[in-house]
Amino acid sequence: MGTLFCDRVRAIAGVVFQVVLGIVKDAVRQGSTRLFMRMHVLMLIAVLVLVSVFAFGIGHSRAEAMTCPRHSLPQYHGQCAALATFLPGLVVVALWGALESPFALILALDRLAETPLSPLAAAEGHFLTAEIQALAAGHGSRKDPALMMAAQHYAELRQTGFVLMAVLAVGASLGGWALAWRRLTPACRARNSIEHALKIFMILCATLAVLTTVGIVVSLVFESWRFFNHVSLMDFLFGLEWSPQMAIRADQVGASGAFGAVPLFAGTLLIAGIAMMVAVPVGLFTAIYTAEYAAPRFRALVKPLLEILAGIPTVVYGFFAALTVAPFLRDTGAALGVAISSESALAAGGVMGIMIIPFVSSLADDVMIAVPKALREGSLGLGATRSETIRHVVLPAALPGIVGGILLAASRAIGETMIVVMAAGLSAKLTANPFTAVTTVTVQIVTLLVGDQEFDSPKTLAAFALGLVLFVATLFLNVIALQVVRRYRQQYD
Amino acid sequence: MTDTKTSSLVPSAVYDRLRRRRAAERRFRFYGLAAVGLALMMLVFLFVSIVRQGYSAFTEHVITLTVALDPAVIDPEGRRNSQSLSSADYQRLVRESLAALFPDVTERAERRLLFGLLSSGASHRLRDVVMREPARIGTTVVIETPLDDDADRFLKGLVSPDVPESERRIKDRQIVWLKALHAGGGIHNRFNTTLFTAGDSREPELAGILGAVVGSFYLMLTTVVLSFPIGVAAAVYLEEFAPRNRFTDLIEVNINNLAAVPSVVFGLLGLAIFLDFFGLPRSASLVGGLVLSLIILPTIIIAARAALKAVPPSIREAALGVGASKMQSILHHVLPLAVPGIMTGTIIGMAHALGESAPLLVIGMVAFIVDVPVTPLDPTTVLPVQIYLWADSAERAFVERTAAAIMVLLIFLIAMNALAVIIRKKFERQW
Numbered sequence: 001m002g003t004l005f006c007d008r009v010r011a012i013a014g015v016v017f018q019v020v021l022g023i024v025k026d027a028v029r030q031g032s033t034r035l036f037m038r039m040h041v042l043m044l045i046a047v048l049v050l051v052s053v054f055a056f057g058i059g060h061s062r063a064e065a066m067t068c069p070r071h072s073l074p075q076y077h078g079q080c081a082a083l084a085t086f087l088p089g090l091v092v093v094a095l096w097g098a099l100e101s102p103f104a105l106i107l108a109l110d111r112l113a114e115t116p117l118s119p120l121a122a123a124e125g126h127f128l129t130a131e132i133q134a135l136a137a138g139h140g141s142r143k144d145p146a147l148m149m150a151a152q153h154y155a156e157l158r159q160t161g162f163v164l165m166a167v168l169a170v171g172a173s174l175g176g177w178a179l180a181w182r183r184l185t186p187a188c189r190a191r192n193s194i195e196h197a198l199k200i201f202m203i204l205c206a207t208l209a210v211l212t213t214v215g216i217v218v219s220l221v222f223e224s225w226r227f228f229n230h231v232s233l234m235d236f237l238f239g240l241e242w243s244p245q246m247a248i249r250a251d252q253v254g255a256s257g258a259f260g261a262v263p264l265f266a267g268t269l270l271i272a273g274i275a276m277m278v279a280v281p282v283g284l285f286t287a288i289y290t291a292e293y294a295a296p297r298f299r300a301l302v303k304p305l306l307e308i309l310a311g312i313p314t315v316v317y318g319f320f321a322a323l324t325v326a327p328f329l330r331d332t333g334a335a336l337g338v339a340i341s342s343e344s345a346l347a348a349g350g351v352m353g354i355m356i357i358p359f360v361s362s363l364a365d366d367v368m369i370a371v372p373k374a375l376r377e378g379s380l381g382l383g384a385t386r387s388e389t390i391r392h393v394v395l396p397a398a399l400p401g402i403v404g405g406i407l408l409a410a411s412r413a414i415g416e417t418m419i420v421v422m423a424a425g426l427s428a429k430l431t432a433n434p435f436t437a438v439t440t441v442t443v444q445i446v447t448l449l450v451g452d453q454e455f456d457s458p459k460t461l462a463a464f465a466l467g468l469v470l471f472v473a474t475l476f477l478n479v480i481a482l483q484v485v486r487r488y489r490q491q492y493d
Numbered sequence: 494m495t496d497t498k499t500s501s502l503v504p505s506a507v508y509d510r511l512r513r514r515r516a517a518e519r520r521f522r523f524y525g526l527a528a529v530g531l532a533l534m535m536l537v538f539l540f541v542s543i544v545r546q547g548y549s550a551f552t553e554h555v556i557t558l559t560v561a562l563d564p565a566v567i568d569p570e571g572r573r574n575s576q577s578l579s580s581a582d583y584q585r586l587v588r589e590s591l592a593a594l595f596p597d598v599t600e601r602a603e604r605r606l607l608f609g610l611l612s613s614g615a616s617h618r619l620r621d622v623v624m625r626e627p628a629r630i631g632t633t634v635v636i637e638t639p640l641d642d643d644a645d646r647f648l649k650g651l652v653s654p655d656v657p658e659s660e661r662r663i664k665d666r667q668i669v670w671l672k673a674l675h676a677g678g679g680i681h682n683r684f685n686t687t688l689f690t691a692g693d694s695r696e697p698e699l700a701g702i703l704g705a706v707v708g709s710f711y712l713m714l715t716t717v718v719l720s721f722p723i724g725v726a727a728a729v730y731l732e733e734f735a736p737r738n739r740f741t742d743l744i745e746v747n748i749n750n751l752a753a754v755p756s757v758v759f760g761l762l763g764l765a766i767f768l769d770f771f772g773l774p775r776s777a778s779l780v781g782g783l784v785l786s787l788i789i790l791p792t793i794i795i796a797a798r799a800a801l802k803a804v805p806p807s808i809r810e811a812a813l814g815v816g817a818s819k820m821q822s823i824l825h826h827v828l829p830l831a832v833p834g835i836m837t838g839t840i841i842g843m844a845h846a847l848g849e850s851a852p853l854l855v856i857g858m859v860a861f862i863v864d865v866p867v868t869p870l871d872p873t874t875v876l877p878v879q880i881y882l883w884a885d886s887a888e889r890a891f892v893e894r895t896a897a898a899i900m901v902l903l904i905f906l907i908a909m910n911a912l913a914v915i916i917r918k919k920f921e922r923q924w
Contacts, residue, residue: 195820202730205723209747209794212787216758219765282528289525306532311906313848315877316543316899319884323892324542354535361532385514387521408753415755417851418877422884442757446854449764463855467761471754478753 041093044166048089048173055177056082062184070186080190083197084180089173096165107157220471223464230458231259236465238262242428242439244448244459259462261469263428267438271349271420272413274434278353279409283360284402290361291368292390303365310358318422321351326423333435343425343437352419359409363485367401368394404485411477415470417442441466543903547896553685553698554645555637556611556674560590560619562630573627583616583623587638594679595670606666612639614699639687640680642697642890644671648680651893688897692863693874693882697890700883702898704865708778708873709847715782715869716789716846721839723786724793725828728835731794732801733823752791759788760855768856775857776872784852789842796838800831833920840913844906850877876902 059081063074070077184190228236239260286306290299326347333340340346371394379389395402425437426447448463564571567581588608592598598607615638622634639645643662646652648671658665674680691701735741763784767773773780804827812822853859858878866873874882876898883895 191818195818198820199730199734202726202734205726206730206735206741206744208723208727209744209751209790212751212762212790213747215766216754216762219762220758223765282532285525285528286532289522289529293522293525294529302529302533305536306529309532309536311844311848311910312539313850313877313902313906315848315850315880315884316539316903319880319895319899320539320542322884323546323895354532354539357532357535385518387518388514390521411753411755415757417755417757417854418881421851421854422881442755442851445757445761446851449855450857450859464761464765467758471758474753474755474758475750478750481753482749 041097044093044169045090048086048093048169051089051170051173051177052082052086055085055180059180059184063190066186068186071188072190072192076190076194077184077188079194080188081177081180081184083194084183085173085177088176089169092165092169092172096161096169103157103161107153216471220464220468223461224468227458227461227465230461235259236261240430242444244444244462259458259465261441261466263430264439264441264444264466265469266430266432267345267424267428268414268440268442270432270434270438271345271352271424271440272410274345274349275352275356275413275416276406276410278350279356279360279413280406282353283357283409284364286357286361287364287368287402288390291365292386292394303362306358306361309355310362312355314355314416314418315422317351317355318418318420321347321419321423325351338435340435341425341437343423344435345424345438346434348420348424349434351423352413352416355416355419356409356412359412360405363405363408364398364402367398367405367485370401371397400484400487404481407477407481407484411474411481414477415442415474417446421446441470445470543896543899547893547898547900549649549651550688550893550897551685552649552682553687554640554648554680554682556591556640556680557635557637557678558587558590558615559633559635560586561633562586562623564630567623567630573630575624578624578627579620581620581623583619587611587615587619594674603666606664607670610641610644610667610670612641612698613696614639639698642888645698646890646893647671648675648682651889688894692865693861693879694863695861697886697888697894700891700894702876702879702901704862705874705876705879705898706901707865709875711778711866711869711873712781712785712875713843713847715779716785717839717843719782720786720790720793720842724790724839725797725835727790728794728797728801729823729828732798733819733827748791748794752795755851756788756849757851757855759784760852762787763852763856774870774872776860776862776874778866778869778871778873778875780856781853781858781875782869784856785846785849788849788852789846792842792845793835793839796841797831797835800834800838801827803834804830830922833916837913837917840909840916844909844913847905847909848877848902850875850881853878854881876905 056078058078060074060078063070063072063077236259239258240262241258241260242263243258286302290302294302322343326342326344329344329347330340330342375393375397376389379393380386384392420440420443424440424443426439426443427437428439428444429436431438445463445466448459448466563586566586567583568577570577588611591607591611592604595607598604615636618636618638619634622636623630640648643652644667647654647663647668652661652663654665654668663671671680687699688701690703691699692704694700731741731744735744763780767780767783768775773783808826808830809822812826813819817825853875858874859882860872860874861882862872862874864871880895880898880902883891883898
């Protein structure tokens with residue numbers, strides 16, 4: 001049913017497009033339209049803006065010239081006119097941008113189907129579209145006459161389509177202006193309209209956050225689903241072997257394309273674990289010192305200094321880990337008789353730990369400061385030392401906040417990319433030895449995607465499946481952390 | 494306190510316990526101080542190690558050559574048009590002028606070693622001179638041209654002559670020549686302008702960060718143009734207009750969660766939506782800017798909301814009281830007062846975006862690009878990605894340039910953060 005429906009839509013759309021095209025074509029073919037055709041979309045938008053500015057000026061002066069009392073200030077009348085002029089044109093341009101290329105392609109493919117090449121076209125439809133687009137852009141490789149013709153047809157269609165759209169857009173703009181012109185009376189509530197439009201814009205902006213999340217989830221789930229058509233979910237989640245090199249030929253040896261992600265999960269946890277082992281004790285004791293012992297001036301000095309650690313770009317840490325810490329560890333290991341790989345998990349994890357110290361210390365410091373003074377004084381009054389007070393009173397009271405901070409830091413460690421890309425290596429080994437090279441989820445995402453690949457090969461799609469796992473894991477940690485922190489805040493506020 | 498120790502009424506076990514507790518207290522306090530010290534030491538160590546590795550890249554050794562512009566070599570047919578001038582064999586001229594300094598080097602292998610001291614950029618430099626002033630053909634010109642990176646590193650003392658000859662790239666013969674040239678004043682050390690005026694190159698001595706800096710600039714421009722208005726509008730809506738309902742709660746939870754999503758996931762989003770679905774050009778700063786604006790949008794929204802919240806309600810009420818509409822009270826009064834806070838948050842978000850590289854790798858902004866971009870649609874590289882690419886290079890001379898590029902990046906970041914602090918300090922108001 002689906003294909004039949006599609007065919008019908010295509011046929012109807014084709015007829016409509018052809019008729020309109022016939023009308024426009026004559027206009028285009030005749031004479032001095034060349035410059036017009038080359039006009040870029042941006043220039044068209046510039047023209048729309050220009051017309052809108054005119055509309056504003058004229059609306060403003062017309063409102064100013066009114067003698068009877070008017071509802072809104074002239075500037076609002078001007079803005080109203082400008083908006084009514086600009087928006088219709090913009091909508092036309094946006095619609096054209098979304099629909100134009102596939103339409104022209106369908107028609108070009110139809111033209112191709114009429115030529116003797118058609119069996120081939122049926123065999124590799126998807127490939128042909130790319131080829132036609134490349135040829136039309138002037139850098140295709142296949143010089144098949146039928147293809148060339150289709151490409152030329154495609155290019156022509158696009159050009160005429162653009163001219164048509166430009167005429168439509170400017171027409172819509174002028175129409176909008178005409179409507180606004182008629183509405184411009186002293187009673188017109190121009191300010192209310194403008195404020196309403198502004199509010200809608202604000203709501204759209206706020207919704208963008210939701211749209212981003214939806215976009216992330218949809219793109220990850222959709223591409224992962226395509227990946228799981230090639231590789232089963234169980235093999236991916238519980239498989240013990242990771243070697244994403246796909247065989248180019250069927251009889252090739254050693255390129256099986258195994259997508260068992262357990263070694264990646266293990267490597268990620270190992271490196272993140274090392275990072276947490278550095279960051280949690282150092283961060284926690286730092287927070288204890290700055291919140292409980294340090295003089296206010298010392299705290300005011302040290303806290304921003306520590307936060308520099310979180311502000312340094314991760315690529316800098318990557319460089320530090322790969323070219324300073326890793327060689328140092330390797331040489332130290334060699335001197336002690338321990339074999340430490342030059343891309344050890346220890347170097348990457350340790351440096352990552354330094355980076356996330358402020359994530360732990362900053363939040364822990366905040367929540368410890370927020371613990372009411374009365375609790376501390378009660379404990380000290382009973383004769384406890386300061387450290388006993390901290391350990392038995394302040395820390396338990398602040399624990400939810402501290403745990404929240406640690407969870408946020410852990411999610412940061414799991415999702416961290418550049419340090420591990422530069423310092424952790426690529427070998428997917430299932431090991432708990434911190435002196436060897438391991439690989440992580442993020443490293444594999446980057447390695448799978450760097451370099452030109454077919455977008456629908458399992459190798460590329462695997463990156464999206466890994467991204468989905470990463471997204472779900474960090475989301476889980478974040479939600480728990482935010483929940484814990486929020487509950488804590490409510491307790492004392 | 495301690496003098497009561499002599500009292501025999503209290504059993505000594507109590508004092509032992511007290512002593513232990515005080516020792517534990519001192520230990521605990523020491524751990525805290527040690528942790529602070531350790532963290533700060535790491536920071537210092539990081540900076541020191543980068544400066545130590547990178548300071549040498551800010552100078553370069555150049556060799557002064559006197560080149561005879563032989564018309565028979567440059568333009569034997571005497572056409573003097575730009576095509577014949579640009580394709581002439583300048584390398585031969587440069588090499589001959591160097592060989593003239595060492596007339597005793599005649600053997601082929603030795604001559605190749607000698608010419609290895611010169612950067613391949615020398616002939617380009619000579620060509621530029623000739624193209625600019627074709628009238629000088631037939632005369633002699635004096636040009637300064639960078640040495641090869643290995644020679645440069647030796648003269649900077651980064652390669653020890655004690656290492657066996659087979660394990661270093663600069664050979665004993667070359668060292669003798671370099672020392673002779675150095676002693677004779679033919680070589681001198683100067684500020685490395687190439688680093689700041691050139692794009693990327695395969696040759697370390699010809700590589701610069703200008704392309705990356707311009708690319709980063711366009712990327713920041715796109716990011717701020719997109720994310721600032723959207724972020725402020727979203728914040729104003731959420732803080733001033735939004736009713737408390739499930740939808741606005743959803744938006745809020747979303748914003749908080751997005752702030753903690755790994756940036757590489759945003760890269761995947763950009764790859765699937767902007768590149769695959771919308772077909773935008775790869776490697777262009779426009780796409781990178783789109784992705785980065787999504788990344789820093791939560792930061793800007795959260796900062797802008799905090800700034801709006803800090804404006805006291807009396808401002809709004811006064812505006813409403815003299816007849817302003819709600820939108821007017823916000824646009825004319827509340828928002829201008831919140832601008833310093835919003836600016837601070839935006840600058841911090843931009844600093845974050847400037848250092849971001851993982852999502853850019855995912856959307857394919859890792860191409861080797863020599864040309865400095867002219868528009869935001871040109872393929873480009875950015876500073877952090879340039880650092881990543883150089884750090885990956887096999888040539889040792891790229892390591893010092895990587896560290897130098899890091900220093901430049903850190904200087905930009907420090908400047909941006911300092912600006913944010915200054916704005917906060919200068920415009921901070923107590924209501």
